[in-house]
Structure formats: C-alpha cells, structure tokens
Amino acid sequence: MSQAPTLDVRAVRAQFPALAEGTAHFDAPGGTQVPFAVVDAVAASLRSAVSNRGGPFPSSARAEQAVADARSAVADLVGGLPDGVVLGQSMTALTYVLAGALAKRWGPGDEVVVTRLDHDANVRPWVQAAERAGAAVRWLDVDPASCLLGDHTAVLSERTRLVAVTGASNVVGTRPDVRAVTDAAHEVGALAYVDGVHLTPHVPVDVAALGADFYALSLYKLSGPHLGAVVADPALLEGLHPDKLLPSSDAVPARFEHGTPPFELHAGVVAAVEHLAGLVPGGGARRERLLRSMAAVQAHEEALLDRLVAGLEGVEGVTTYGAALLRTPTVALRVAGRSPREVAEALAARGVAVGDGDFYARELVRALGLHGDGGVVRAGVVHYTSGDDVDRLLAGVAALAA
Incomplete structure (x- = not known):
C-alpha cells in the first residue's frame, strides 16, 4: 500500500487569514475558517x-x-x-x-x-x-x-x-x-x-x-x-x-x-x-487531486487525534465519550466538577475555541445521560489544526482538571 502524501500544515495554515488572530480553533465541527482563496x-x-x-x-x-x-x-x-x-x-x-x-x-x-x-x-x-x-x-x-x-x-x-x-x-x-x-x-x-x-x-x-x-x-x-x-x-x-x-x-x-x-x-x-484539491502537490484531474489531498488530510488528522486522545487519557478527572476504532478526529469530553460551558469559557480565555452542548445530536446526548446536564465539550481537528494547537488544548484541560 502506498503511503499517503504528507500535508504541509505550516503552508496550509498560511492560507487562512483568521488563524493570524492566534486562536486555536477546535470548533470546526460547527463551522470551519475559510482560506484567502474563498x-x-x-x-x-x-x-x-x-x-x-x-x-x-x-x-x-x-x-x-x-x-x-x-x-x-x-x-x-x-x-x-x-x-x-x-x-x-x-x-x-x-x-x-x-x-x-x-x-x-x-x-x-x-x-x-x-x-x-x-x-x-x-x-x-x-x-x-x-x-x-x-x-x-x-x-x-x-x-x-x-x-x-x-x-x-x-x-x-x-x-x-x-x-x-x-x-x-x-x-x-x-x-x-x-x-x-x-x-x-x-x-x-x-x-x-x-x-x-x-x-x-x-x-x-x-x-x-x-x-x-x-x-x-x-x-x-x-x-x-x-x-x-x-x-x-x-x-x-x-x-x-x-x-x-x-x-x-x-x-x-x-x-x-x-x-x-x-x-x-x-x-x-x-x-x-x-x-x-491543492493541499498537496501533484497534477491530474480535480477528482484525482482531491482524493490525493484528502488522503493526506486523513493521515494528518488521525495522528493529531491519537495525540489528543492519549493526552486526555492522562488527565485525571477528564472523561471522554465514544470508543469506536473507526472515527473522525472529534472528541467529546467532560471535566469533573465543571459544566461544559464553564470549560468552554475557561478555554476561550486561554485562546482555545471549543464548543459545548448537544450540538443538535440530541438523541445521542440523551443516550449518554447528559442532555439535562449541559451536554459535552467538543473538540474537533481539521486540516489546519497543528500539533501546537493540540498541546494548547491539552494544557488548558489539564489546568482546569487540576
């Protein structure tokens, strides 16, 4: 099996004017930032x-x-x-x-x-x-x-x-x-x-x-x-x-x-x-370029997801939800003693954007027993997420849990 091409995250991030504001955006499941081209x-x-x-x-x-x-x-x-x-x-x-x-x-x-x-x-x-x-x-x-x-x-x-x-x-x-x-x-x-x-x-x-x-x-x-x-x-x-x-x-x-x-x-x-389609170098029809780029995106995001999940598992007082082996790079969590909104507000003060609530997945959050309790904190990785972003999120969660 051929290895997926590598995503140049620094070059990708340079295409997004909003990232210059300095926030680590994990709110992408609710809507992504847009590049200059758009x-x-x-x-x-x-x-x-x-x-x-x-x-x-x-x-x-x-x-x-x-x-x-x-x-x-x-x-x-x-x-x-x-x-x-x-x-x-x-x-x-x-x-x-x-x-x-x-x-x-x-x-x-x-x-x-x-x-x-x-x-x-x-x-x-x-x-x-x-x-x-x-x-x-x-x-x-x-x-x-x-x-x-x-x-x-x-x-x-x-x-x-x-x-x-x-x-x-x-x-x-x-x-x-x-x-x-x-x-x-x-x-x-x-x-x-x-x-x-x-x-x-x-x-x-x-x-x-x-x-x-x-x-x-x-x-x-x-x-x-x-x-x-x-x-x-x-x-x-x-x-x-x-x-x-x-x-x-x-x-x-x-x-x-x-x-x-x-x-x-x-x-x-x-x-x-x-x-x-242009996230990684290479020619071909647009469909071909998209498949190549999205394979690189998937590899990049899966590596960051592993890093995020491993980091959260090492923080006492943090509970994560979902154990599917096949998943997109999205994590739902709770911090003991704090509501999801309190966690989101505290992370926002640190320049980290995460969502909180049920995210319109009301049936799932009910099944988790969390619908009447503020839902969950959600952090989502996308192609412009960096390793530094993940480290900032983990540091913020660890400080809150402590």
Whole structure:
C-alpha cells in the first residue's frame, strides 16, 4: 500500500487569514475558517456584474456558469454527477425538501428508519414527514458505552421505505459501517439517505462506494461558504416532485432549489473545493487531486487525534465519550466538577475555541445521560489544526482538571 502524501500544515495554515488572530480553533465541527482563496472568490463575484439567471446578456450567463461550476466542484468532491448535485441554504433545509418529496410516496404501514447517533437534521425531517404520511418510525439505537450503532438489520423490514444514517457522528466521531447499512436497506427495497456533513471534511469520499442514494454535506464545514448540498443519481431525482413555485424550473436538479441562489457563494464553493484539491502537490484531474489531498488530510488528522486522545487519557478527572476504532478526529469530553460551558469559557480565555452542548445530536446526548446536564465539550481537528494547537488544548484541560 502506498503511503499517503504528507500535508504541509505550516503552508496550509498560511492560507487562512483568521488563524493570524492566534486562536486555536477546535470548533470546526460547527463551522470551519475559510482560506484567502474563498474570500477572494466571493469578493470577486460581488465586484463583477452578475444578474439573475434567464437573461440574454453576459451578467446572466455568468450566474448560470457560477451554478454549473459549483455543481461540478461538489460532484468531484464526492464522486457524483453534476446533474445530481442539489445546492441550497443548508443541509437541513435540503433534507426537509427531500423528505417532503419522498414522503409523497409513503402511507400507513410504511416504515422509516432513523438512528440515535445522528444529528437532528437527519432525524427530525424524516420523523415529521413520516408522521404526516401516516408511516411508522423505527429507531436504531446506540450503545452509550461505545457510541456504536446496534444491529441495523433488526429494524428493517419489507415495509422500510427509507433508512437515514450518518457517515460520522458530529459529537463523538463514530463512523458506522455505512456500506453495510445501505446494502441492507437496498435488500429490502429501501432508499438510503447518508448525512455526510461530518465525514466529508476528513476522508476521501465516494458516494457510490458508500451505497448512498442521497449524500448530504455542508460546504461551511469544508472551509467554504454557508451552503449545503445533496448529491444523488439524476435519474432518482427525476422521479421526485417537491413542492415548488409554479413558474420555477422543473428540471433536475433545479426543481429542488427554492428561490434565487447566492451566486457569489457558489463561486466560494468552487474555490473551497479547489483549496482542498491543492493541499498537496501533484497534477491530474480535480477528482484525482482531491482524493490525493484528502488522503493526506486523513493521515494528518488521525495522528493529531491519537495525540489528543492519549493526552486526555492522562488527565485525571477528564472523561471522554465514544470508543469506536473507526472515527473522525472529534472528541467529546467532560471535566469533573465543571459544566461544559464553564470549560468552554475557561478555554476561550486561554485562546482555545471549543464548543459545548448537544450540538443538535440530541438523541445521542440523551443516550449518554447528559442532555439535562449541559451536554459535552467538543473538540474537533481539521486540516489546519497543528500539533501546537493540540498541546494548547491539552494544557488548558489539564489546568482546569487540576
């Protein structure tokens, strides 16, 4: 097996103007900082003449091109087809659109499967759509000790219409065996909706290899602008008919995109994907460069995760959650005698940014018995995280625990 190329973290960090402020950012699971290239792309779009689509003039054609370029960039990122890339305000908003369209096919006796590991954006839209359709909801539980999912085959039946599963927990990092879940869903004739928001920033992604019928992601978790995307087979999208305005396009994928899009942010999407594709040297098509870069990102982040976990395990009074062998570089913890908010505030005073709460993974935090107790402290590593950042976080936690 060839070794992944090495990520030059110093060079990567130099691309991020926000890092010059000096904060060690472990808040990336809630949203990443952006590189100069994304800032410049958005600004350049706003400086140029861009009109709404549909006009016979250059500024309108520029808007059309911005959308097409963003679709192609997202398709390259995850191995999809541009005509199957739906762009929108957020992953949550798009999932509600897809849930509404899919639920038109459901009725009493049908079943939808959701998990207690997922972010609520891949739970509540399906629960609410099922309730409106008269379909039943079946829950795939999570083991509180390991934060691993239970037996997915136990909740599937010939009446299952959709299985919603995360690619990685946004709180504890657990990466379920997505392919096993999607294969089992397909065996009973169900569709699989995979939340890739927390997986995509950390590993090379191939939607076909995952078996995902729908793959959702957020660009602002990828050093991009605040937009979401759902990637699917265009032929599958052709059979779905969401509620929409009568004059708006009925073409795929535009029929799923409500309102006038933010063209300047579409330019930022392209720049963000190009940023990721250029993290390590080498030529080739953008998809090839992305796979190479993301392999380097994964190796870099896994090394820092090992360093972080080992350091936390050596601090008396610190409890970490989740024991999955396959995980993204995300750690959930508590410090004895201090609430998660107290820990986050104390670390912020030291120039270390971490989150606290349930992070919309309410079912998981309930399973851990922490929902009414402030949730957890969450620290997430990304490609611009340095070893010095990890050491600062560990020093801060150790001081608090002492």
